Amino acid sequence: MSKRKRPDPKSPGGDLNEPHEKKLLDLIRINQGRGATMFELKREKTIPATIVTRLIASLRKKNLIKEVANMNNKGVKHYLAMEFEPCSELTGGEWYTDGALDLSKIEDLKAKCVMILERHRQRVVTLEVLCGYFVKEEKLSVDQTKEILKNLILDNLIMEVKSNGMNEFASTRIGEVCYRLTGKKSGNGEPRAGAFASIPCGVCPHIAICSPDGVISPTTCVYFQKWLDF
DSSP: OOOBOOOOTTSOTTOOOSHHHHHHHHHHHHTTTTOEEHHHHHHOTTSOGGGHHHHHHHHHHTTSEEEEEETTEEEEEEEEETTBOOOHHHHOGGGEETTEEOHHHHHHHHHHHHHHHHTTTTSOEEHHHHHHHHHHHSOOOHHHHHHHHHHHHHTTSEEEEEOOSSGGGTTSOTTOEEEEEOGGGSGGGOOOOHHHHTOGGGGOTTGGGOOTTSSSOTTTOHHHHHHHTO
16 A cells, blocks of 8 residues: 555645546546556546646646656656655665665675575575565565575576475475575585486475375385486
8 A cells, every 4th residue: 555645735736627637636546656657547538638648737737746757667657646655566666775776785685595595505494484584684575585585596596496305304394495505506615416406396296295104205206216316
């Protein structure tokens, strides 16, 4: 929900000279912090498209609406009612500061994530643990934490795996999403073997019901045995 300011009693907000101005202002207000683009307003059938530009200029002059750039598409302008703040869709969210992508903040968070994984070289770290740290210590949301992790995966610094409940996964639930270092960020500065990266458990559709004593288990899985023999 977008933050809404208390209307300024001194603002000439009630001075709408024609019905179309009020309609246009209502259309902009209904979208709160997202507002509306010129294209969206001209597409509205209740207002003649030929007068939309003039109406916008009039509403801006009366200090009833403002123009806001979309950080994700800077060629598009949105018009918001003055009482609303731009939503994260327009500002770019937490990753933007003063309209610019905060690369230093992103890199700092990525470095902290790698540091956590380096402390756990001999085992994996669950998504729950990583989210717990970043939500508590860095005040990030779960979605923002996932964005940092996806960024690191694209950089080939970490890899996402699913627990099979064995060895380094012994303390995690089968099928739980986990993360570990990959490539030269892994143990002793040496790249991990390619065979490990292709472990079948990570993509197995039955991983959630796989257990040592179950109908589906690592001991009866032909794919897991082939991987062990690799």
